[in-house]
Amino acid sequence: MTGSLLAAPPxxxxxxxxxxxxxxxxxxxxxxxxxxxLKNGDHITGEIKKIERGTLFFKPGYAxxxxxxxxxxxxxxxxxxxxxxxxxxxxxxxxxIKKVSSSDQDKNDFTISTAKRVVExxxxxxxxxxxxxxxxxxxxxxxxxxxxxxxxxxxxxxxxLAADAQYRGERNWVTxxxxxxxxxxxxxxxxxxxxxxxxxxxxxxxxxxxxxxVDLLSSSQQELAxxxxxxxxxxxxxxxxxxxxxVAFGGLVASRERYTAGFVGDRxxxxxxxxxxxxxxxxxxxxxxxxxxxFIFPNLSQAGRLRFSSDSSVRWEFIRNLYWSLRIxxxxxxxxxxxxxRNDFGVTNSLGWKF
Numbered sequence: 001m002t003g004s005l006l007a008a009p010p011x012x013x014x015x016x017x018x019x020x021x022x023x024x025x026x027x028x029x030x031x032x033x034x035x036x037x038l039k040n041g042d043h044i045t046g047e048i049k050k051i052e053r054g055t056l057f058f059k060p061g062y063a064x065x066x067x068x069x070x071x072x073x074x075x076x077x078x079x080x081x082x083x084x085x086x087x088x089x090x091x092x093x094x095x096x097i098k099k100v101s102s103s104d105q106d107k108n109d110f111t112i113s114t115a116k117r118v119v120e121x122x123x124x125x126x127x128x129x130x131x132x133x134x135x136x137x138x139x140x141x142x143x144x145x146x147x148x149x150x151x152x153x154x155x156x157x158x159x160x161l162a163a164d165a166q167y168r169g170e171r172n173w174v175t176x177x178x179x180x181x182x183x184x185x186x187x188x189x190x191x192x193x194x195x196x197x198x199x200x201x202x203x204x205x206x207x208x209x210x211x212x213x214v215d216l217l218s219s220s221q222q223e224l225a226x227x228x229x230x231x232x233x234x235x236x237x238x239x240x241x242x243x244x245x246x247v248a249f250g251g252l253v254a255s256r257e258r259y260t261a262g263f264v265g266d267r268x269x270x271x272x273x274x275x276x277x278x279x280x281x282x283x284x285x286x287x288x289x290x291x292x293x294x295f296i297f298p299n300l301s302q303a304g305r306l307r308f309s310s311d312s313s314v315r316w317e318f319i320r321n322l323y324w325s326l327r328i329x330x331x332x333x334x335x336x337x338x339x340x341x342r343n344d345f346g347v348t349n350s351l352g353w354k355f
Contacts, residue, residue: 032061037076037101038069048079051129052141053283054243068320070285071123071242075101084170085112086128088240090206092170093119094132127242128168140167145325145352155186160348162327171203181346193344194218201235210234213253219331220260221344228256229297233275244282251275253297259340269337271301289315289323305335315352325350 034048036058049057049066056074059066077099084094095114102109108120130139142165149158164177176198184190194217201211215229231253239246253275259267274297281291292312299305313327331344 032059034058034079034081035077036069036074039073039075048077048081048083048129048131050131051126051242053289054285055283065320068285071126074099074123082132083112084128084130084132085126087121087125088127088242089125090203090237090240092203094170095119097129099123124242127240127245139169140165141355142166143323143352143354145323145350147325147348147350156183156188157185158183158348160327160350162348162350162352173201175199175201181348191220192218193221193346207237208234209237217331219344221341222331222333222336223260223340225258225260226256227258229253229273230255231273231275233277235277243284244280246280247278249275249277249279255297259337271299271305273297273299273301286317289317299335302335305333307331307333321354323352323354325352 032047033045036044036046036048036056038044044058044060046058046060046063047066049059051057051071054071056069056071056077057066058069077097079097082095083097084092085097086092093112093114095112097110097112099110105124106122108122110121110123110126112119112121142163144163145161147158147160150156158181160179160181162177162179164175166173166175177195178197179193179195181193182190183192195215197213197215199211199213201209203209210233212232213230215227217227217229218224231251233249233251235247235249237245237247251274253273255271255273257269257271276296276298278294279292281289283289290313293310295309297307297309299307309329309331311327311329313325315323315325317323325348327348327350329346329348333340333342336342
């Protein structure tokens with residue numbers, strides 16, 4: 001069967017391409033007659049894109065791009081399309097959505113009409129909202145930023161590059177990030193630092209999740225040619241609102257360390273480690289976006305050795321999807337081999353774009 005397709009004449013191949021395009025595309029396009037009424041009385045008709053971090057992304061029929069609306073300013077909302085909605089208690093529902101006017105913040109004013117029942121909740125209970133027919137590519141979010149500085153007095157140059165992306169489904173989500181920093185001067189030693197990390201998570205209950213993670217680190221400051229960390233973890237959501245998320249997790253990992261050629265001692269080592277971590281993020285509309293992560297690794301192969309890694313950033317958006325970022329990172333090892341430094345600390349500022 002495969003051979004016959006490869007040997008098909010051009011007109012049959014053209015028909016096959018058309019067929020594949022039709023089957024890969026949604027059978028029906030997203031409607032553009034969604035209605036939003038704001039608390040100041042403005043009525044807008046167009047297309048609901050998503051709700052994320054307390055922000056409604058909406059594309060009016062007369063606009064070329066979507067606009068961002070503070071979710072607390074929305075009085076009424078209605079659509080004839082199905083959406084996947086995530087709530088603060090961790091539950092996820094798919095169905096028709098509707099928000100009605102209400103002067104009582106504690107009263108249920110939002111409904112999700114699923115195939116089996118109608119779910120009622122408050123506006124403040126909505127954490128995420130995503131259109132059903134969006135492709136996985138459109139469901140991906142992320143950012144990329146770059147910073148550079150130069151001082152002529154000592155010819156010092158500093159640069160930093162960072163990027164992250166994530167895909168989130170109803171029960172599964174995947175995250176990835178990468179960063180690179182460089183610092184050098186004409187009469188000094190250059191230092192470099194590169195990281196690459198990824199994780200796959202699956203939700204088991206509304207508040208409990210688990211998955212696998214991998215992390216790669218190269219740091220000239222700590223004389224690390226490469227540290228590879230691979231393992232699994234279970235986590236629990238401690239706090240979830242439409243603007244704030246706080247989770248804790250723990251697990252087991254294995255790490256493989258390879259030090260640079262100038263290192264004195266055994267350049268290769270493999271360790272079993274426990275893992276404890278915290279992840280906190282909060283968002284304030286048109287104010288700031290704060291993310292902070294902490295990983296602690298008690299060493300199980302070498303008693304008394306402990307290392308931790310932290311990464312925190314604050315972003316201020318000044319133009320649509322463009323922001324300025326301040327980032328602080330640190331890697332600490334309480335008992336590194338022989339002559340390796342214990343600490344790697346840095347602060348970067350950069351301009352970035354989110355998608």
